[in-house]
Amino acid sequence: MSRISFIHAADLHLDSPFKGLSDLPEQLFDTVQNSTFQAFDRLVRAAIDYRVDFVLLAGDIFDQESRSLKAQIHLRDGFKILKQHHIDVYLSFGNHDYVTGTKLPVSFPSNVHVFPTEQVRSYIYSKDDKETAAIYGFSYEQRAVTENKTNEYLITRDDIPFHIAMLHGSLQSNTEHDVYAPFQLSELTSKPFDYWALGHIHQRNVLKQEPPVVYPGNVQGRHRNETGEKGCYYVQLSEHEAKLSFIPLQSIQFSKLEINGLECVHIFDVENQLNEMIAKLTDDTPYLIDVTLTCNAASAEEWKQDNQLEELIELINERLIHRHHHWKYIYRLSLSTKKQSIASLEKGDHFIGELARTMEYFSVEQNINELYRHRQASRYLESLDMDEIEVVKQEAQEMLLHALLKS
Amino acid sequence: MKLQKAFIYGFGQWIDQEFDFTGNHFLCFYGENESGKSTLQQFILFMLFGMPPKQRKFFRPKTSSKMGGRLTIWHKDKGEIVIERMDGERNGAALCRDEKGSTYHETWLNQLLNGMTLEMYRSIHSFSAVDLATIRDMKEEDLGDLLLSIGMTGSTQINIAEKQLQQKMEALFKPYGKLPTINKQLAKLDDLYGSRIEQQALEASYNEEVDSMRQLKQDIQMLQEELVTYRKYLSELERQKQVLPQLYEYKQYEEQLQHLPGEVPFPENGLERHQALKNKWITMNSHVVLRKETHDQQAAKLKELKESLSNDEAVYQTAIQFMERGQTYHEREERIAEEAEKLNKLLTRINMGQQELNMSTNDLDFEQLHLPFHIEQEWKAFKTNDEQLRVEHDQLQLEGQQLQQQENHVHQEIMSVDEELLQPADRREMQTKLKQNEAAQYDLNAQIEVQQKKHDWEKKKRAGKTKALRFLSAGIGLAIVFLAYGLLQQQDIVKNMGWIILLLGVGQWLFENRAINRMDQEWTAITTNVKPETILTDEEKNKLESMLETHDLQVYQLQSLKEQQKKIDIQSIQLDEKNSAWQQKMHRHQQLLETERAAFPFLDQMEPVYWPELYPKLRDLQQLYREKIKQTDNLNRLKTEQQKFEHDLDRFFEQLNWEWNHVSTVNQLEQITTFAKKYAEKEMAYQSLEKSFSSNEEGLKEVTHQRQAIENEMQVLWELAGADTEDDFYHKANQLQEWQHMHNGINKIIQQTAHLFTKQQWRELLNQQPTSSEIEQAYDEKSKLLTELEEQLNSKRQQLADIHAELSKLEASEDLSRMNHQYQMEIEKLQQLGREWAVLKTAKEVLAETKRSYQSKHVEQVIARTTAFFCQLTDGKYIKVIPPMEGTPFQVEAKDEIRYTVNELSQGTIDQLYVSLRLAGSEMVSQNNSLPFMIDDAFVHFDSLRTERMLDILETIAHSQQVIYFTCRKDVLQTVEGVKLALLSPKHHDRFSKHA
Structure with missing residues (x-):
């Protein structure tokens, strides 16, 4: 046989x-x-x-x-x-x-x-x-x-x-x-x-x-x-x-962790959550970790302020890298914030409303050519896909709102 | 929208505090510093827009566990709404309840506020002294834009945001910049890209390197093979150099061997054997030579003797004859004496007969008296027979005729014989010739012998000459080859060798020639030239001999003929006498008788009768006479013979030139005898010599034979050696010796070189026959080439090692891999930066676009309101606000129609303008859904008059929009009318209540 x-x-x-x-x-x-x-x-x-x-x-x-x-x-x-x-x-x-x-x-x-x-x-x-x-x-x-x-x-x-x-x-x-x-x-x-x-x-x-x-x-x-x-x-x-x-066979495992930061008052709460989740990962292989932190915009802005989140991740990574066995490393942290209702903003006669309206019809692609069609940069840069453009818009809007409205 | 009331469970210093905002649209909260104005303001904002936890924490009351409160607002569409927020609940999110009791969440509230956020609210609907302070810090040139942005959003943030965005963008990227992050990243990427391309090219060079390596390996292998070949060649050359002397020696041997037959056959111990034979031969040869000499001497002597004998032979023969005849002569002499005596006796008897007959001698001529037998008869018949006489007469006649005929015949014969008879000179010549011929014949034989030997010599000579010539030609040929080669190759050695060979050749030739010449001369000396004409042919000889014989015969014949003639003459005379007698007889007496008588005078006296008687007497007488005649004749004959003998003898002597005139015959004879004796002695000597000669010859033959035997033995040796001559043999011996020498030499060299060269290699080397310098040169060249090749090989090996190293390096190289990863990461980074930039750019563009659209929609309105407020605040000093247009800055127009740019205004005026803009903006935004306008001590720096004007304006605004004014200035309170005043003091709540 x-x-x-x-x-x-x-x-x-x-x-x-x-x-x-x-x-x-x-x-x-x-x-x-x-x-x-x-x-x-x-x-x-x-x-x-x-x-x-x-x-x-x-x-x-x-x-x-x-x-x-x-x-x-x-x-x-x-x-x-x-x-x-x-x-x-x-x-x-x-x-x-x-x-x-x-x-x-x-x-x-x-x-x-x-x-x-x-x-x-x-x-x-x-x-x-x-x-x-x-x-x-x-x-x-x-x-x-x-x-x-x-x-x-x-x-x-x-x-x-x-x-x-x-x-x-x-x-x-x-x-x-x-x-x-x-x-x-x-x-x-x-x-x-x-x-x-x-x-x-x-x-x-x-x-x-x-x-x-x-x-x-x-x-x-x-x-x-x-x-x-x-x-x-x-x-x-x-x-x-x-x-x-x-x-x-992998020698490095990719992993995604989602942190709910909505309830987190302090950034340390985020850290704790993160540590807990990382601790749950196996110890038999190095990990590259993609963390998505869901939080409200205010917290996001707050934590973003002074690079708090970055520092936090650095701190955690510092610890994770120097483990005895397999390292773990948070290579990406993305914030998922509650989207501000653009629709509600648009109703306003105020400048922000106007901004929101403008943003909605704003063509990102046409306006980023300066870089994305740049002779040198275009060699390396991939053009943004729709999702990315949406993200860019979102981020731009948040940025503008933050910039215009910060006290 | 209006705020109705607020109940604070706990917020900052406020705990369980309620505030009422109803009553008047213009609410003024007065309190001193730290009285809680700002906290209240924050509470309201917290209620409306929420607050991040951290901030909430800040307002958490120290004395209460609760943090939060309720705010009751009135909305024109929704009516009264209570917003409740608690720090501990819903993470500070709002819970709203409308009049119907429905609850709503944050989102709903946000929509209700048209998406207004805290910040938006602050920028539009509230301002404080702090805001004003910021414009003081602004740079002059930005002031216009700033003021415009205030006009639009109520705050300075558009301008600031624009600037920040611009700054951030520029910090991130400039199309032609170098320092911005993206530019730097791009440069980094360019670098990386370049290095990566280089690295890729480097790795792509792996292809070439591998090819090169393959090529190099091939090259190296080829080089190595070549090197091996070269090294072999070099060691070969070294070996060649090492064996060069032997090679040349070998070559020389071989060349010499070429001149020698391939194999030299030579009898065993040939030389010694030959030498022994030679010694014998020499001894034998000396015998032969001795014998030969004797032989030659004897031969010469013999020859001489023979010559002399043969010369004297005829004489001798004649002498013998003469001696014999001398004997006869002597006898004849005696006989003559006897005969003379006899004659005398006869004469006496005749005389006596005559006398008896009475007849004188004269009467009787017996000579003429013929008394034939028949005379008696005749006489008897004389008388009777006349006829008989006649017949007799006839007979006589006939007789006479016959006689005549005889005589004629004899005469003729004599004549003819005489004619035929040789002349004495001729005869002598002939005899001489014969003798000479005999001698010549002998010589000839000797000469033939010599000739034979000479002929043998000629053969040898020719062989010798040919050999010499061969030597010469071979020498010359070789010499030419060497010379040519020498000249061509400029090799003196070779050239000299050529000369030497030439000299040797010529020398050998000359030597050979001289030896031949010497021998030749010897031979020439030996040669006796016998002319062939002296030798007669057998025919000639026979002829001569027969002629001489004939001559002798003829002489004899002549003699007899003469005798006959004489006889005939006598007979004729007798006949004549008879005739005449007869005639007389006849004539006179009856012719016959008379004649008879006349014939026989004695008959005269006698009667014919007597005649018959007379006849016997007569007859006797006649007989006697006849006898006497006969005797006389005999005597005469003897005498004649004697005479003839003497004559002959004389002639002989004459011939011999001997003295004969005065020499007697006896002497002559004695002389002859002596001669003959001498001759005989000579002959004896000759014979004895001949005997000795032949004995010597025997001896010679024997030694020659023995020598021949030796020679044969030698010949055998020669034949074994393949030699024709002794020289040749010795030559062969030498050759053999040489051959052996060379073969020994060759074998020795072969033994010596066998471990260095194979037979074929050795043969090739021999053919090449390199010179030392050639080898040196070749060695040098090859060494040079070898070195070059080694260098090449080393270089190639180095190259290979390099390539190996390069390949190993390439193979081990992490560079490209690392670069790829780095590159990817940098790309990722760029992508991030690019997105960042895109966000900034989008924000900036959106902001600019918003600004434009907002301006086009609202600025006119806002400016109009601003003008109104500004005019009022400045008490009509300025009558117009002109927003910035393209190229023109923000301007205001004074009542005298002079326009001032904002930069030209005093700070106070700018403040007024700012406030006017803020108020206008807020008013504009509040048209649809107005939120309360909160002012926190914005007019600290205003004088009372200006404050009053300000408050007037606020009061006007308050008609359409709730205005909440927080101040710490009492004087303000005094200037305001129709304002709901509230005193804020947490410690004195009652006071507040009182005022309220």
Whole structure:
């Protein structure tokens, strides 16, 4: 009775910088910088510890935008270690590390089998000199693959016990992400594959249990929306069942904390709350914490005054960073204040009413060109999206009100 | 909206205090400092707009646990509303209750107040001395704007906000700035971007570096291989240098060997064996030479003897003949004597017969007397037979004819023989020729022998010359090669070698030639030139010999012929006599008789009758006579013979030039005998010499044979050595020696160099035949190249190491990774700053826009009201307020129509203008839903008159809007009329109540 075991991971995004982090303390920077590598190292360790037959990496191993030699070298070195343990690697490239993108001539060891083109093809994995598994897949040659590739997944060898398909793409219905190599779940499950190893979506998701259609998610969260544990699936396939277990690999976990500061009279109350919530976080991994403080405008203005909140966060961070084990770090604090009713303001004949009215129809985009279309700045600045513009408006209004009305 | 009353549960110093705001729209609260005016004011504001906890905490009463209160207001739409706020409840949020008892929350209240906030309220509906103080601090140029903003919002904040926003914006970003935060961040990002690009390029150079590394590795491998080759080559050169002397020696050996046959066959111990043979040969040869000399001497002697013998042979033969004949001569001499005696006896008998016959000798001519046998008969028949006579006559006639014929014949024969007879000179010549021929024949034989030997010599000579020539040509050829090579290569050694070889060649040639010449001369000396013409052919010889024989025969024949002739003559005479006798006889007596008688005169005396008788006598006589004739003839013949002999002898002597005239025949004969004796002796000597010669020859043959045997043995040795001659043999021996020497040399060198070179390498080296300088040069060149290559290799290795280092550095480099992360963070930061700026910008623009729209909507109205208030406050001194237009500042027009910019006004006037603006603004805002206007000692600096005017204005305003005025100035109280006054003193609440 044949069995195989493997690790399924995707979206390693090696050496890809985190989003939304700035002014990170130097001592955390290294950890952040190396987090994707560490996650990969843990993957390698896991593959060795679990004595898997092979490892599937379903695309987006690197980021084209932030490719570095280090990433390729580190990857290669990891593969070398796997080779020492006779673990094969089946690797496809995705939209972030498409084949024609710039790569450096770092060649992988022989245990790594790369799907070279957009044409779906298969590699045969032999266990104890017996052809045990056929692994199907394709790589992105260009930045995008927009056609449905599922038709190309065809089993040609019935004599091989296991057929595993690797697919870097997204459900047709998924509109949150760029839709690449779109598929419908039924298209996958209708085919006699034993396992669909998906990639591209960073949120891990087992779309179906039998046969398993799995997004393992990325191995390391890289911005505030990629919270929680990140890792890979350890899969054991036998003729009758598929056992999946998730192995966390992340070296830094993103977390969101929401503090209700409405009842807080003093900023220390906020601090206490915050400390309490942070204390509830596990101690097995470093955390990057995004704190949303809900409070009324007056408190917000008060706490903002003299950088009280900033100082508070600094104070907490100072403490959290210097913990013995894993640090925790509040990288973002956002205030959520009760919105002042613009509608009520608008009714007033007073200047503020006029201001509110003006604000409502004010086009932020047209007025920030000075910076956002600035020759130099436009290189780096992303234009603001609608939400951000709303936030800007809100903040501008609050600022104006505060500026105009402060005594 | 109007405030009705307030009940304070606890707020600051006020606890459980109630205030009533009803009665008059213009409320004035008087209290001294610290009397609670501001607290009350704060309470009202707290009730209306709430208060942050911290601030609330500030107003928490020291003596009461409660903090909060109730404010009853009247709203034109909603009626009476009670607002209650407690610090401990709802976090200070309001709870409102209308007349119907419905409760509402903060939001509702906020909407009721048209979104008015505390700050807004403060800026619009309240002002204090503090506000006024701020305008005093303003810079002159900003005053206009400030005043305008006051006109709009009732406070200075628009202006300040604008300025702050501008400042903040500028602090954050200037399009062409460097120092603002965003600019700095941009510069930082530019830097980072640049470094990142550089770093990316650097990492991209990984490609090239890897390529370079590959290339370098290849290069290095090639260089290493090349180096190995070069080192090998160098060590090869070193080895070559090391073995160069041996190489040249080897080469020399080999070249010399080339001149030698590939293998020199040579008998074992050939030289020694040859030497032994040679020694024997020399001994034998000396024998041969000795024998040969003897042989030659003997041969010469023999020749000489033979020559002399052969020269004398004819003489000798003749002499022998003569001696023999001399014997005959002697005998004949004796016989002559005997014959003469006989003759004498005969003559005597004839005489006696004659006498007997009576006949004189004269009568009888027996000579002519012919008495044939038939005479008797004739005589007998004489008488009888005339006819017979005639027949006789005829017969005589016939006889005569026959005789004549005979004579003729003989004569002719003599003539012919005589003609044919050789001339003595010719004969001598012939004889000489024959003799010479004999001698020549001998010489010829000798010469042929010599010739044979000479011929052998010629062969040797030619071989020698050819060899010499070969030497010469080979020498010259080699010399030319060397010279050419030497000249071409400018190698003196080679050139000199060429010369030496040339000299050796020529020397060898000359030596060889001289040896040949010497031998040649010897041979030439030996040569006796026998002319071939002196040798006669057998035919000639035979001819000559036959001619001589014939001659001898003819001579003999002639003699006999002469004898015959004589005989014939005699016969003829006899016949004639007979004839004449017969004729006489015939003629005269019967011709015959007479003739007979005449013929036989003795017959005269006799009768023919007697004749027959006479006849026998006569016959006898005649016989005698005949005998006498015969004897005489015989004698004569003998004498003739003797004479002839003598003659011959004389002739012989004459021929020999011997003295013969005065020498007797006997002497001559003796002489001849002596000669013959001598000759015989000579011949004896010759024969003995010949014997000795042949014995010597035998001996010679034997030694020659022995020598030949030795030579054969030597020849065998030579053949074994492949030599034709001894020289050749020695040459071969030398060659062998040389060959062995060279082979030993070669083997030695091969042994010496075997560990250094393979056979093929050695062969190649030999072919190249490098010179020391060539090797040195090559070595130097290669060394140089090697050094260069090593340098190159080192450089390449260095490069490789560098590249390795570079690659390792690149591979280990965190730079780009770090930069990417940093870059991302800085981008994030920029994004934040950008948003910040966007907020500021939006705020600023919105503010500006609001200002514009507000101005266009309300400023005119506000200014109109301001003018009214300002005019009133200045008691008509100023009649117009002109808001700032583009390019013109805020201005006021005095009643004399002179316009002053605000900067030109006195502080007091500015204060008045400020107040006017505030009042106008507040009034304008309050048109729809007026909130109470709260003034906190704003007119501290006003004089009483101006205060009074101010209060008048307030009173006017109070008609449409509740005015609450807090003051600590009693005089104000006095100036105000129609104002509800309230005294504030927490300690004296009753006083308040009283006033109330």
